[in-house]
Amino acid sequence: MEADSISERFAESLRGKTADELQLMALTSPAVHFACFVTIRDKNNEVIIPVPNVLQLRMSEAYETMWAMKVKIRIIATKPRRAGCSTFGTHIVYHHGMRRPIEGIAISDVKEHSTEMLDKIKAYSRVDSFPWGHAVIKDPNQSIAWDNGTKWTVDSAENPDAGVGGTRQCGFFSEVSKWPQTATRNDKKTMAAVLPSLSGSETVAIAESTPERAAGWQYTTWQEAVTLDQFIAMHEAGICPEEVWVKVFAAWFEFADNRRANPVQEAEIDQIRRTLTERERNGIEKYGWDWEQVAWRREIIKSVCNGDEKIFDFYYPEDEVSCWLAGGTPRFDLGRITEMENIARGATFDTGYLVTQDNTKVSFQPVRDGSGDIYVWEPPKTGLRYIVTCDPAEDITQTIGMDPDANSVSVWRAAYHDQLHDRWRPAKKVARLRPPFRGLGEDVAGHVARLSKWYGLAMVSLEVNKGMDILRLLQTAGIPIYKRRPFSPRIGQVVEQYGFKMGDKEERNALIEGFASAIRNGDVEVLDLHALAEYKMFIVNHKGRAEAAPGAHDDDVIADAIAWETLPSAHEFKMMVAKHVDPPDRHTWRNVTGKW
Template sequence: MTTEPEIVTRFRTMLDEASEDDLTALAYNSPAVHFALFMEIKDKNGRYIRPEPNVLQLRVSEVIETLRVRCPGTRIRIIGVKPRRAGLSTFSLHCGYHEAQRRTIEGITIADCKENSAMLTERLADYSGHDSFPWDNPLVQDATGTKAWANGSKWTVDTAENPDAGVGGTRQFGHMSEVSKYPQTEKKNDRKTITAAMPSFDGDDTVVIAESTPENAAGWFYDTFNEGMWLDDFLRRYEEGFRPEEVWIKVFAAWHEFADYRRKEPVSEIERGYIDETLTEIEREGRAKYGWTYEQLAWRRDTIDSQCDKDPRIFAFYYPSDPVSCWIAGGTPRFDMERLLQMEERAKIITPDLGFLIRQHDNVVSFSPQHDGSGDIEIYEHPVPGMKYGLVLDPAESLSQTVGADPDANSLGVWRGAYQDEAMDVWRPMKLVARLKAPFRGEEDDVADHAIRLSRYYGTCIAAQEVNKGFHILRRLQLAGIPCYKRKPLNNRTGKVEEQYGFKMTDANTREALVSSLASALVNGDLDIPCEHMIGEMKKFIRNAKGKSVGALGYHDDDVIHAAIAWEVIPSSATEYRVVKIKNVEPKDRGPHGWKARSWG
């Protein structure tokens, strides 16, 4: 049987055991206590009720209260992923309202659209009208149209549809609502909106809460949540002496932790039997891992049928069980998100060897490891005799030809072919074993030098270069004696098949076919990619409204095309690595008793 979250039990016990004077003091410092004892809010039927904070709201309040006591002066940054109707927007705004009553501040809420902006503005006024705490701080008229109180606190509600939302000024509290739903255009998107607003919260005693449902696995909200820290991890690091200027604390609650997400009436014996007979794999796992009750299972099935188009993946998006699966159904990712997330989890625990490749005599290349982070080559697996390797290069435009603040990068790496591991009796898929550290935006000669050294290190392996650009690099590879991949296209002029150097995408159909083939390889587990940067690009590679496979707005696809080319050419073209034995050859001018004297006469 699912038990009540421990934080809910603790909160209820604290309220029951505290004296009236203690409760007033607690409400002054705790948004959750104030919310529970002194506020009235509208329920879904439009009636004013005294709310009982849910598990997600309590976790937000816990972060604020804990950091102020245990980490004084820390800038409080909270990022929360919420299920549908979890009340996180309501409570985040309340946290700002609560702070505006405690002291004089300036705050802002940036909503995703004008309709929600208007609703939140109205809700702020509603809070003041239905708050029984003795603040003695009524709303006052303000000529600028912002909400203002007698103590001097002011609050602005804006929308992300405004490109200048939150720009300028000095504030102490920020509420970014439904961030994943912010407009996503070249001029207006979540990353630009948030990064433009954040400099206004530069004081020590500042709070910013960003919350949203998980719309897709791309953008500022997704990246920041995954890069953030859980409260316990942050506190542990803080006690060890970790003092970052700004860290986002992650807040999450699974759907089964909410008291409302279950059938109100007990499930009958007949329906229990039916549920037992028809359990899905996800339901079995939920029972074993989380103790889902019959009432929760019945509610989940009802919700999938009535609200999620009978699709359990959509339910996982709107009502997540964990902070990973919620991203899987969001948006329209081009590749299987579940597979990518699995690869990413493995990649996070892998530390590649970082260093430089050094050219020795006779074209021998050795690896010089660096432990200070200064290397430019990442190696996940050093060359092994008998294995087959191939180098893949998707070059960017030369720096001298590049225009713009965020140009494409060169994607260069070595792949090991798939093989049967006889010792372990297991099939090892094709693997990225080394790469030029990403992103690399160097000149063509620098790219060529790296490619030559990488090829040499893996036995002068074959190089497959995308040749829509970068012809100088290809020429350098040829002059260095690196075997180069050849394609065999039909010459429309002669009607004959002719060999041509390099890999070439001739049109959009060729590109889409490559991407589709890569997508299938990922689903089937045919690729082992230990590089977080490459996986990150794949996660942000989407099918847009026109059906075209592209990088999401603001993201690149250099590594994606690299991997697609690799899957196309490496299985059939990789070359075997063999140890080259260098023989000691006596110089021609060396005699039996030492070096011959050179005659100058």
């Protein structure tokens, strides 16, 4: 729904109403209650009667609609900076607790913000002029309760046990994308602990955040969420899942105050026209930005965003897709990764086991229940070239603990020209060992050997900074190993050595840069969601080093980068045809049928 239409419709619904009529409307509408019965402090810290903005109205509309449909209310909001989303989300759950007795929990990213949420809930209770008839009662610290049975507990995502246990009917989760990301404290673990505590058919959960990064609970849930119109259509069609998240978004230009307060004069309009960027032209043509909005955007980029358009996109997203690509400092092209991720969600792959038969050949046995230890997107094909890549875990101490390192084993197919369809097929990751795999070296070597044999005794590119035991096992099994020719300072000449090895920081940077270019240029196709998730969380830190973000892994990143680097050495797959061999005593046989 357009911003102007929802605002106009809301204003029209209040026009000419009596006090009793407004009171009746406010009983079921958080937006009406917000606009008519409470006061807040604005950006200038002045007490005002609030006018709900477009994002707040959309949140209220989703809540009211789902409540009327008698379904579980699950709302996820993605917001621009200073959009009043947390203020209004807190108001919705406060309003809900006044209507009926509930046990509620609110969780924010850090303790200070959690305290602010508790203060907002208390403030609404103090300034609320609606005749609920509920009095605040004394309760322990970090909670607030009323004599109607409603109680709110506030916690922080910094607490690893936040939300654990209890039975609740309402939850509000603020700035979820900013929650800690460590092995013991992260958004997915916290949500997995708290959401099951929302029991009953009339529960409410509201999650909101700025689009911090294209990963984590907020991002994943947003991708699977539906719009309110889609939700209504699903129910009208008889599709009624137990729990569906409805997404709410508002772009920066939909807010009335995100524009130059004074009209832009003709002379400045001429100057803006002469200097329009491609992004500005797109905004004018696609979204109808006016000159006051363009001028405001330029001023914010200059004064608040250090002249960086990407920082503006992070603070003030213009659509619900690209907003996720602005957060953080990703090393790889998130636009291209998102494209592959969307394709991967709709792609199918086989799962199963590789089995060594009595004739020493390896066959793939698929299973239909999703089990199996091998994923296959593309089986071996005659005439194409394949390479197996392996990035082993550090050692046995790295495969235990809360969030251990894992072994990454994959098969890559080199690019080729598809003559049947007359098109160029990029290099592709065609199979992998089911992640995460934390077996011992002999188990890793076994999987690598079987994959190599199934793909025509494909060469193995093994990272030997930490895989010497696996190297020895593969050599014993007769598996071809990638060789390199580094310069040896000890003997002063180039030598031939087995395996892939990053000698120093420069070699690592070159490896990552090569793979980054391949992703950016569309030279690789990856339908592996586990690997794509790692790509998105591979960042450049404040020291300029490319590495996995805190709480994330880079096992697949390094393995796939090695695959791209060594792919020119891939072996061509040829179908092995069993040669007919006569029995040893063939010369003694007699022809008794006369047909030989």
